[in-house]
Amino acid sequence: MDNTQSGKMDNTSSREIYNISARETDNISAEGIRRFLRGGSEKYRERIRVYPVLASTNITAKELAAAGAEHGTVILADRQTKGRGRLEHSFFSPAGGLYMSLILEPAAFAFRDVTIITAMAATAVCGTVEEITGRSPEIKWVNDLLLDGKKICGILAEGIIDPKSGGLSSVVLGIGVNARIRQEDFPEELRDIAVSLDPKGIIPDIRNRLAAGIMNRILTDNPPNQKEILDCYRRRLGMLGKTVVVLRPGCEPVPAVAEELDESGALIVRFEDDRREILSSGEIHLRTIKG
Numbered sequence: 243m244d245n246t247q248s249g250k251m252d253n254t255s256s257r258e259i260y261n262i263s264a265r266e267t268d269n270i271s272a273e274g275i276r277r278f279l280r281g282g283s284e285k286y287r288e289r290i291r292v293y294p295v296l297a298s299t300n301i302t303a304k305e306l307a308a309a310g311a312e313h314g315t316v317i318l319a320d321r322q323t324k325g326r327g328r329l330e331h332s333f334f335s336p337a338g339g340l341y342m343s344l345i346l347e348p349a350a351f352a353f354r355d356v357t358i359i360t361a362m363a364a365t366a367v368c369g370t371v372e373e374i375t376g377r378s379p380e381i382k383w384v385n386d387l388l389l390d391g392k393k394i395c396g397i398l399a400e401g402i403i404d405p406k407s408g409g410l411s412s413v414v415l416g417i418g419v420n421a422r423i424r425q426e427d428f429p430e431e432l433r434d435i436a437v438s439l440d441p442k443g444i445i446p447d448i449r450n451r452l453a454a455g456i457m458n459r460i461l462t463d464n465p466p467n468q469k470e471i472l473d474c475y476r477r478r479l480g481m482l483g484k485t486v487v488v489l490r491p492g493c494e495p496v497p498a499v500a501e502e503l504d505e506s507g508a509l510i511v512r513f514e515d516d517r518r519e520i521l522s523s524g525e526i527h528l529r530t531i532k533g
């Protein structure tokens with residue numbers, strides 16, 4: 243898939259040869275993902291669909307969900323041409339990243355809230371990254387994961403409302419991980435704020451392993467409850483006790499201290515005038531302050 247290093251120089255070291263072969267084994271495929279499924283997610287092995295290219299896995303997943311696709315259907319693409327992020331942002335999606343959307347029925351979990359599903363995904367990706375790379379990402383509320391302060395993953399959960407009942411009929415949980423993108427391949431505006439897990443291509447099968455690890459944690463026979471998810475999320479939330487900048491459309495950026503995460507996943511901040519506010523994800527974007 244990612245054959246950017248196809249030529250081999252005469253003086254190539256064995257490590258470089260290993261790197262090249264690892265790059266060549268990074269084909270994402272349903273079969274490749276199935277090899278790493280366990281803990282209940284094997285039940286969904288026939289519901290994995292991998293496409294070479296899609297506009298957005300979330301868009302395709304929403305269409306499939308509307309057409310009746312079952313819980314545990316997972317849509318993946320080698321690359322996306324219109325990867326979407328929160329607040330109508332785009333998500334850089336070249337080959338080498340992991341782009342997956344899971345169709346989930348809320349009835350499979352003990353909670354109904356899209357924020358908690360986002361938190362569940364964030365902790366699932368953190369656990370998977372730790373398992374594969376040995377490194378622990380930090381969560382940036384509400385849906386970003388960072389390594390050394392740079393973004394490695396974004397999550398976009400979208401609820402689908404049943405027009406008859408007005409209730410949540412399914413959730414499309416989109417996860418994008420910068421798995422194997424070389425730093426120089428990020429556009430200039432992202433180069434200082436994004437990073438990938440394996441830019442040199444030394445972890446064989448990284449995308450299949452990431453996809454399976456995430457499925458193992460979300461489509462498990464023993465899904466965590468809301469309290470367990472939020473406890474885990476809170477432990478990984480790097481910004482607690484630190485000053486952040488709250489950005490709302492059409493408003494001046496305002497500094498505040500991120501004080502705590504409440505039991506619904508909302509972030510409680512304290513502004514400089516001592517006013518406290520409960521932020522739910524909505525239209526709010528936070529910028530962390532270095533140092």
Ligand code: BTN
Nearest residue numbers: 298300326327328396397416418
């Ligand atoms: C964000 O950073 O605000 C969220 C990014 C979510 C990106 C993933 S990639 C798979 C899925 N398909 C999309 O178009 N978006 C999500």
